[in-house]
Amino acid sequence: MQPDRSLRVAGAAPRRVAIVLMSAVGSTVQGMPIIASLRRAWPGTHITWVLQPGPATLMAGRPDVDRILLFHRSLGARAYSRFRREVAGETFDLVICLQPNFKGGMVTRLLRAPERLGHDRARARDLSWVATNRRIPPAPVAHIQDELFEFLDHLGVPRCLEWRFHFTAEERRVSARWRERFSRPVLAVVPRSSNARRNWTLEGTARVIDMAAGDLGLQPVLLGGDSEEELRDARRLGELCGAPPRVALGGTLRELAGRLDASDLVLAPDTGPLHMAVALGTPTIGLYGYTDPRRSGPYGRFTDLTVDRFRASAGSDGERMPSRATRRGRMSRIRVEDVVLKLERAIRSCLNS
Numbered sequence: 001m002q003p004d005r006s007l008r009v010a011g012a013a014p015r016r017v018a019i020v021l022m023s024a025v026g027s028t029v030q031g032m033p034i035i036a037s038l039r040r041a042w043p044g045t046h047i048t049w050v051l052q053p054g055p056a057t058l059m060a061g062r063p064d065v066d067r068i069l070l071f072h073r074s075l076g077a078r079a080y081s082r083f084r085r086e087v088a089g090e091t092f093d094l095v096i097c098l099q100p101n102f103k104g105g106m107v108t109r110l111l112r113a114p115e116r117l118g119h120d121r122a123r124a125r126d127l128s129w130v131a132t133n134r135r136i137p138p139a140p141v142a143h144i145q146d147e148l149f150e151f152l153d154h155l156g157v158p159r160c161l162e163w164r165f166h167f168t169a170e171e172r173r174v175s176a177r178w179r180e181r182f183s184r185p186v187l188a189v190v191p192r193s194s195n196a197r198r199n200w201t202l203e204g205t206a207r208v209i210d211m212a213a214g215d216l217g218l219q220p221v222l223l224g225g226d227s228e229e230e231l232r233d234a235r236r237l238g239e240l241c242g243a244p245p246r247v248a249l250g251g252t253l254r255e256l257a258g259r260l261d262a263s264d265l266v267l268a269p270d271t272g273p274l275h276m277a278v279a280l281g282t283p284t285i286g287l288y289g290y291t292d293p294r295r296s297g298p299y300g301r302f303t304d305l306t307v308d309r310f311r312a313s314a315g316s317d318g319e320r321m322p323s324r325a326t327r328r329g330r331m332s333r334i335r336v337e338d339v340v341l342k343l344e345r346a347i348r349s350c351l352n353s
Contacts, residue, residue: 013042014093014115019049020108021098022071024194025253025272028055029163029279030145030299031098037152037160039064048092050107058253058276061166071107084110098148102126117151141322145299161300163279165257175258182246184219185351187212187343188263188282189245191233192224193271198290200269200331202233206240207336208267208343213243216343223259224273226250265346267339269331270296278302283350285342289330295322305342309333 017038021031028051038047048067051059056068069086072079087110097108097118105128108116118124118132120139129135136154139147152159167175179186191205212218222237224230226249238244248259260266260277266284268274270291277284278298286297289309297306309330310323 013045015044016046016092016094017042017048018069018092018095018111018113019047019098020095020104020111022050022052022055022073022103022107023099025055025058026270026275026296027099027144028058029272029275030148032059032163032279033145033159033161034098034148034152035062035064036162036164037157040160041157050111054253058165058257060254061168062164063166071103073103080106080110083107087111096151097128097132098151100124100128102128104128105131108132117154119147123147141295141324143295143297143299143322165254165261165280167254167258167261171254171258174255175262178248178259179262182219182221184217185264185347186262187218187220188223188260188266188268188277189220190224190266190268190271190273191222191237192230193269195290197326197328198269198271198331200287200289200334202236202240204334204336204339206237208339209237209245210242211336211340212343213245216340216347218265218343218347220245221259221263222247222249223256223263224249225256264351265343267343274298283346285339285346287331287334287339289333290326290328292323292325295324305346307334307338307342309338 021027046066048069049065050069050071052073053070056070059068071083075082092111092113095108095111095113095116097104100119100123109131115134116132117134118129120135120137121129122138136150139150149159189209192199209220212220222234222245230249234247234249256273257276260273260282261280263282266277266282269287274284274286284298284302286293286306288297288306292310293306293308310327
């Protein structure tokens with residue numbers, strides 16, 4: 001596909017670019033190589049990234065972003081008027097809307113620019129395509145990361161497969177001290193996604209924790225937030241497990257990222273910490289049933305460690321392409337043996353190599 005030259009002036013890079021990608025943590029992680037690619041191709045361009053406050057803390061310190069502009073979703077409808085005031089009088093040469101939904105479209109529309117690039121009409125939900133005047137071509141359903149890379153291809157920007165969190169030296173020291181508390185290889189267990197339909201059963205998780213601590217010689221540690229639901233799950237897992245896991249819930253997103261980086265293995269459903277762990281290079285066993293791992297699973301590595309119960313069977317007709325569909329009840333089809341086999345594979349290939 002030929003790059004869209006209409007988005008440039010005489011072949012020059014745009015002077016000011018805004019990126020709209022302000023979804024949850026997983027989507028923010030998937031935006032990292034997009035930002036890195038733009039910076040490498042357009043070193044003199046001023047890059048603004050519109051983010052929500054939570055993911056914005058995770059992206060702090062990035063040298064490839066000149067400005068992080070916050071969208072305060074928690075304010076509800078008032079978030080848009082506040083954002084409008086903050087960008088009043090500003091003009092960009094190009095806005096890239098990577099978020100094809102109502103919120104992404106509204107924010108894109110509030111950013112003044114002669115060129116606003118977004119998804120094709122078929123993939124732009126909630127009429128968000130109305131906010132753009134340039135669109136990437138239609139394409140088959142693919143992994144979310146590959147769909148984001150389509151924007152780079154359209155702009156003629158080479159892909160830079162780089163996911164970096166830019167920890168400070170002090171943050172690295174804190175993570176190292178945390179890891180020193182454990183004498184055995186750490187299995188970080190993230191039991192819960194914010195969407196309960198993506199979660200595996202606590203009973204299954206408890207059995208895997210017991211086998212990991214006993215037969216496999218690992219130190220299970222619960223990681224995640226400190227919401228009421230997560231704390232309740234941690235208490236229940238303590239009751240279900242023969243050897244209760246260590247609990248390290250809470251802290252900032254950057255602290256969570258540091259702990260995932262310091263861990264030896266990660267076990268998680270389709271949730272933000274899973275994508276953080278994969279980006280950090282920590283071997284990750286992903287648990288999938290509600291969503292399709294070929295669309296939202298680990299990208300580029302650790303795909304052989306994914307437990308996939310989204311598909312009825314590996315060779316089913318109509319199951320060869322990634323799917324945007326969700327399937328209730330499929331997480332309960334994951335068996336303890338499925339997960340333990342992946343853990344054993346990870347130990348052989350990642351810890352013993």
